[in-house]
Amino acid sequence: MIEFHLDYRSGVAPYMQLIHQVRQALRLGLLRKGDQLPKVKDVAAGLAINPNTVLKAYRELEYEGLAAARPGIGTFVTGTLDGGSLAAHQPLRRELLRWLGKARRAGLDDESIEALFVSTFRSASEEDIA
């Protein structure tokens, strides 16, 4: 069972944060097919949040095919997200580390690196859509 947490300063809608955390847990192998997600009542009471927020997150996960509700029992994981890509993580991480080293040598500080990555990532995603 995973435990959710919320960051209210992030500006990300609470239901999206719940979805991200489930996806992240799937990617990291903390959640596997067949695992039960925390009960709506427990998440609502634990985080002091509106139960509809939890329901909305779970419905979205169902829509994505990652989870399914069993009436009267709870919501269970039905999909995976690693897609065999976990194996690719290590080489990509090594390349990223090399790039980070280059960026530092070029005199970029942490914020500049992050800004450069985010803006490049965004424009690349936009080109993909267009």
Add this chain to the structure above:
Amino acid sequence: MTAVIAAEGLGKRYRGKWALTDCTLSIPAGHVVGLVGLNGAGKTTLLNLATGMLAPTTGTIEVLGERPAAGPAQLARVGYLSQDAPVYAGLSVGDHLELGAHLNPGWDAALARDRIDQLDLDPRRKAGKLSGGQRAQLALTLALGKRPELLILDEPVASLDPLARREFLQDLMGTVAEQEVSVVLSSHLISDLERVCDYLIVLADSRVRIAGPVDELLSAHHLLSGPRRDPDTRPAGCQVISASHTDRQSTLLVRADGPVVLDPAWTVSEVRLEDLVLAYMKQAAGRSDRNRNRHLEALT
């Protein structure tokens, strides 16, 4: 489905002064509704009208399809907790439950007892010896024990310390998840409302400034920033709620019910609930009044 609260041109005047003016609302069932506003904005007046403790000066209000406090049957469907979480200091926790059972025909004794167990309250303890948080939990237990369809809470956490406040809201949200109960709660703590509410009503200067499901409100509002504009020109299709200008830049919080089409010089970002609430309050306050600004700062 019947609205939990439906008001039409509702107004209340005390000694020649309007505490609530021209309030028209229709709140659907199944929500946790946050009623937010500064002190004196009309929150308690609206809640007192909804519980039937006040009679309207103008207009009408219906709660669960009936006139508030129309009779014992209507009263049994509404649970109400006033600001000070009233309990009888000299009576024990157990006495309160017995009182609840005698006064309410639909009393759910098992539910009330379970809650007291879960909250770890000693039934023999006098209510006067409980902490503020425990008193609020006991008062909530009495309101829930009658198995209401609508729970009205007037500033339920205002007097509690942060830990007790969190525990009260955790308990309340757990209850909402389990029982089919609609909740209307007033608060001036936007951070709490952001967590628990999925429907929001902003009251300012005795008027409803905006009301609706939180998701819809957030997606209909945008924060625009860009090079300074003439304050009188506004982006097409947008209603400007608040605007600030420096010599180079303009920042606008706008409402747009359709898609926003802007020239690319504007940067559009999402609005947070707190920004939205404050923008409507400031709009109502009009020109800055120092005292009111201090209040607004205290809210954040």
